[in-house]
Amino acid sequence: MAKAKTPDAAKEQLIKDFKAVIQDAEELLKATANQTNDKVAGVRARAEENINNARRKLDELEGEVTERARAAYQATDQLLHENPWQSVGIAAGVGFLLGMLLGRR
Numbered sequence: 792m793a794k795a796k797t798p799d800a801a802k803e804q805l806i807k808d809f810k811a812v813i814q815d816a817e818e819l820l821k822a823t824a825n826q827t828n829d830k831v832a833g834v835r836a837r838a839e840e841n842i843n844n845a846r847r848k849l850d851e852l853e854g855e856v857t858e859r860a861r862a863a864y865q866a867t868d869q870l871l872h873e874n875p876w877q878s879v880g881i882a883a884g885v886g887f888l889l890g891m892l893l894g895r896r
Contacts, residue, residue, distance in 0.1 A: 802856050809849050816842055 820835055820842075871878045
């Protein structure tokens with residue numbers, strides 16, 4: 792069964808995938824650096840510009856994902872500190888339910 796991804800996990804995977812594509816494109820540009828054809832030079836220049844734009848956007852997206860994760864952590868931490876006994880009760884209840892569900896198998 793496939794595991795459902797959270798939006799943040801999907802964004803992180805997308806960031807990793809785009810970084811790999813950017814790295815491959817940079818390697819391709821380096822490999823064709825000695826090509827002197829005008830058409831190749833034009834394509835290389837556009838590709839370098841697009842890679843730089845993509846890298847900048849990925850850095851922004853990565854910062855956004857990091858900031859959201861930090862905010863979620865802080866909110867959870869605050870909630871746990873404000874309601875420690877409720878948190879323990881909820882955790883015990885979830886553990887009990889999981890134990891019952893897994894015990895049925």
